Amino acid sequence: MEKVVKVLSRAVPLPHEDIDTDQIIPARFLKATSREGFGENLFRDWRYNSDNSPKANFVLNDTAYEGSILVAGKNFGCGSSREHAAWALYDYGFRVVVSSFFADIFKGNALNNGLLPVQVSEGFLEELMETIILIPGTKVEVDLVNQSISFNGFIESFEVNPYKKECLINGYDDIDYLVSIKNEIEAFEKQAITI
Amino acid sequence: MGKTLFDKVWDAHVVKQIDGGTDVLYIDRHLIHEVTSPQAFSELETRNLPLFRKEKMVATPDHNIPTKDQHLPIKDALSKHQVDRLLENCAKFDVELYGLGHPFQGIVHVIGPELGITLPGRTMVCGDSHTSTHGAFGAIAFGIGTSQVAQVMASQCLLQSKPKTMRITVDGELNKGVLAKDIILHIIAELTAAGGTGYFIEYGGSAIRSLSMEARMTICNMSIEMGARGGMIAPDQTTFNYIEGREFAPKSEAFEQAVAYWKTLYSDADAIFDKEYHFDAADIEPMITYGTNPGMGIKIKGNIPEKLVASSQDSYRKSLDYMGFLPGESLLGKEINHVFIGSCTNSRIEDLRIVADYVKGKKKAAHVQAMIVPGSKQVEKQAIAEGLDIVLKEAGFELREPGCSACLGMNDDKVPAGAYCVSTSNRNFEGRQGPGSRTLLASPLVAAVTAVQGKIVDITEFLN
Ligand code: SF4
Numbered sequence: 001m002e003k004v005v006k007v008l009s010r011a012v013p014l015p016h017e018d019i020d021t022d023q024i025i026p027a028r029f030l031k032a033t034s035r036e037g038f039g040e041n042l043f044r045d046w047r048y049n050s051d052n053s054p055k056a057n058f059v060l061n062d063t064a065y066e067g068s069i070l071v072a073g074k075n076f077g078c079g080s081s082r083e084h085a086a087w088a089l090y091d092y093g094f095r096v097v098v099s100s101f102f103a104d105i106f107k108g109n110a111l112n113n114g115l116l117p118v119q120v121s122e123g124f125l126e127e128l129m130e131t132i133i134l135i136p137g138t139k140v141e142v143d144l145v146n147q148s149i150s151f152n153g154f155i156e157s158f159e160v161n162p163y164k165k166e167c168l169i170n171g172y173d174d175i176d177y178l179v180s181i182k183n184e185i186e187a188f189e190k191q192a193i194t195i
Numbered sequence: 196m197g198k199t200l201f202d203k204v205w206d207a208h209v210v211k212q213i214d215g216g217t218d219v220l221y222i223d224r225h226l227i228h229e230v231t232s233p234q235a236f237s238e239l240e241t242r243n244l245p246l247f248r249k250e251k252m253v254a255t256p257d258h259n260i261p262t263k264d265q266h267l268p269i270k271d272a273l274s275k276h277q278v279d280r281l282l283e284n285c286a287k288f289d290v291e292l293y294g295l296g297h298p299f300q301g302i303v304h305v306i307g308p309e310l311g312i313t314l315p316g317r318t319m320v321c322g323d324s325h326t327s328t329h330g331a332f333g334a335i336a337f338g339i340g341t342s343q344v345a346q347v348m349a350s351q352c353l354l355q356s357k358p359k360t361m362r363i364t365v366d367g368e369l370n371k372g373v374l375a376k377d378i379i380l381h382i383i384a385e386l387t388a389a390g391g392t393g394y395f396i397e398y399g400g401s402a403i404r405s406l407s408m409e410a411r412m413t414i415c416n417m418s419i420e421m422g423a424r425g426g427m428i429a430p431d432q433t434t435f436n437y438i439e440g441r442e443f444a445p446k447s448e449a450f451e452q453a454v455a456y457w458k459t460l461y462s463d464a465d466a467i468f469d470k471e472y473h474f475d476a477a478d479i480e481p482m483i484t485y486g487t488n489p490g491m492g493i494k495i496k497g498n499i500p501e502k503l504v505a506s507s508q509d510s511y512r513k514s515l516d517y518m519g520f521l522p523g524e525s526l527l528g529k530e531i532n533h534v535f536i537g538s539c540t541n542s543r544i545e546d547l548r549i550v551a552d553y554v555k556g557k558k559k560a561a562h563v564q565a566m567i568v569p570g571s572k573q574v575e576k577q578a579i580a581e582g583l584d585i586v587l588k589e590a591g592f593e594l595r596e597p598g599c600s601a602c603l604g605m606n607d608d609k610v611p612a613g614a615y616c617v618s619t620s621n622r623n624f625e626g627r628q629g630p631g632s633r634t635l636l637a638s639p640l641v642a643a644v645t646a647v648q649g650k651i652v653d654i655t656e657f658l659n
């Protein structure tokens with residue numbers, strides 16, 4: 001996993017609530033058996049018409065907006081547990097998703113793939129969303145070490161699990177750690193009430 | 196202070212705590228399917244890691260498979276590739292596999308319980324959000340992403356922070372025509388699609404206790420639709436009776452011992468939940484959804500709300516535009532062209548019986564395409580043994596072979612763009628049943644009545 005420390009970028013506004021992982025990557029694109037290439041179909045049905053022509057009014061097709069930070073309405077990533085949603089966002093080039101609320105499994109999947117979910121207050125989200133829609137050139141800074149997000153003099157701090165923070169900053173993942181405690185897991189198994 | 200059911204099961208599985216908030220949680224059973232496992236197997240291979248506890252895994256293809264002619268090779272090349280990868284990986288890593296045609300094959304969340312793999316007090320995971328289904332037995336069961344699938348493969352453990360606990364109590368007697376699906380759609384409509392995020396839910400109360408195991412699974416299955424990590428119900432005699440005699444369930448003395456342990460799995464009287472909700476069964480009526488998340492449900496006789504408190508006006512309008520409905524409108528009388536009965540929410544034998552019982556001697560409306568997809572080979576076999584296949588066929592329903600099917604439309608079973616489908620599945624997201632499809636979630640009884648009437652009706656007027 002690649003390290004995440006600080007991201008300074010323009011941001012892409014997606015002011016919808018309850019964006020589910022079926023919208024992020026529709027099921028019919030889940031047939032691949034590797035992790036790469038999902039970015040092409042990110043938000044497929046919002047981004048393209050059925051004849052594959054781009055939908056002019058969708059933000060990813062609007063050249064005014066770009067950047068590695070996605071700003072979305074509350075309850076982002078609900079629904080299916082498909083990690084492909086995190087892969088698609090990452091593969092497309094996003095490194096941070098900002099929302100006022102994230103679905104649990106999506107949040108975990110994002111953190112396991114070097115995509116940082118930044119949960120902010122409703123008020124901050126509203127201010128940020130409005131600003132980047134009106135002034136697409138606005139730069140947003142996300143600083144993981146200090147756990148802060150800022151733009152145009154507005155600043156807010158965000159929570160991140162301390163263990164996950166370490167992992168992101170160092171580019172470690174859970175599997176390395178779990179494999180390293182194999183003896184303890186085996187000892188646990190011997191005494192567990194396994195019925 | 197007493198412990199909740201959730202605490203009891205969780206605490207029994209903590210290998211160690213690594214910092215204030217993160218536990219190493221031991222996983223008793225791991226279910227896998229073809230869509231979320233190939234990258235996890237690759238991960239093991241890339242890192243040169245062995246599979247830590249292959250005997251705790253079970254695999255089956257379900258999401259991507261055709262529901263017609265399963266004895267023939269899969270036509271769609273990508274689907275075939277994915278299913279073949281599952282077969283290859285299971286052969287290579289020596290994992291128990293119930294492939295197409297195997298008498299135990301089916302939707303992962305249907306086969307776990309029916310084979311006796313799902314047991315009270317166990318921790319269970321699967322790379323699928325509806326793993327919450329297994330909580331109906333008093334197990335801690337939740338969906339995980341593919342990176343976590345790889346973690347469990349490599350260590351039989353996951354790093355998890357303990358969620359908060361919520362109790363939802365439903366007391367009283369259920370109204371006529373109200374099934375488990377209506378209970379859960381009612382709860383989600385009240386609490387919203389994000390109302391359970393961060394929580395693990397325990398369902399209790401006399402209305403829940405009165406339900407069969409299959410109905411309890413329907414409730415726990417949809418916990419994820421309000422954002423909860425999972426749902427659980429304390430095991431009781433109904434649970435023990437269901438488990439006894441199943442393929443992999445403990446037998447004779449071991450079963451007695453297990454039951455003695457399972458009987459300790461309930462929330463203590465003085466246990467404290469982070470959140471509590473109470474519902475009166477008398478308030479629950481047959482439900483249907485009108486929008487693009489499962490929280491957008493109404494009583495079938497009711498009207499679409501003018502606005503939704505939990506949602507911004509923009510998001511609400513976008514959702515209704517997609518569905519082609521207006522705020523304040525009633526759904527009664529809306530013509531429906533597709534009815535889908537299936538998915539891990541409602542594809543068990545009791546669901547098929549409910550449908551067959553209603554449609555017996557009736558015919559579906561001519562303009563409706565009605566598809567019924569059993570959850571597993573065993574459900575299919577049982578349905579045929581009971582003659583349900585004939586009843587359904589005579590009523591004009593198409594009984595397919597087991598799989599996820601039109602629940603997510605990864606195979607050919609899709610609802611056409613713009614068409615309405617009354618579906619017993621669990622998600623009404625945009626395009627869930629095929630690009631442009633419009634899904635209305637409902638119980639198997641509502642689905643059966645809709646198929647016969649060809650439109651949405653107040654089903655209570657049509658019950659025998
Ligand atoms: S039936 Fe639907 S919800 Fe259930 S596992 Fe299959 S795709 Fe997922």
